[in-house]
Amino acid sequence: MTDAIRADAAPRPVGRYPHARRAGGLLFLSGIGPRDPASDSVPDNVLGADGRVIAHDIAAQTHAVFANVRAVLEAAGSRWEDLVDVTVYLTDMAGDFAGYNAVWAEYFPDPATAPCRTTLGIDALPTPIAIELKCVAAPKE
Template sequence: MKRQLVNPGPTQALYDALHFSQATRVGDMIWVSGQVGIDPITMKPAVGMEAQARLAFDNVRTVLEAAGASLDDIAELTTYHTDLRGDMPVFGRVKDAFLTERYPSWTAVGVPQLALPEVLVEIRVVAVVGSGSRADSGRRDRSPAR
């Protein structure tokens, strides 16, 4: 299997300047680099947790689609927060608007700072192309019965 670099549209400039891809795909696996609430065109951070989280999830969706996947294919979600406890209720509502069923595993980490002082949250995901099939979405808990 070959490694495919994924850098949609205007993100190519980040690859050229900072030497990292927005995502890497190997087979059906996709590792998405941390996405933040910065507009990819203007390079300006959104104001507030809700706006940044929405923009960061929009950026995740754009990268996944460029790699041939969707938000439904996310298997693992890792989020980094500069105010983990204070922003979690707002972030949780935004997350649930983007990831509406078949929730992935999720780790939330509090950090003292991110790439820019205005950035409040960073979202990193691992996805498996085609794994988000809704065929078995009726049963959310797939653990064995006891």
């Protein structure tokens, strides 16, 4: 049995999918980005005259995406500490990995209790964001 989760405190999905879906004892989150839930803006993106992103702040976007993940977890009755696996997509691995990794260390200071993590460098995401997370949580009963 599976059930879809919608989180009003998180940004709307950019496609026809739920924020998360529960299956058995696990919670699977759809890709979550750093867009602001109220304005749909991306934190600290700098746009050029043509509307394209010319600069971004990976630390600000990482804090924002973590807040959005937390909002989805809470809407599902789960907690930050229940995360067991995180896949991270960065659009600028060379430029952003160190900054993102520093913020990760703030949220997960002890590697022994941190979720498993895979980080991938990719060419683009569906909106003008620099980071997206795909998460799996194992909520405690």
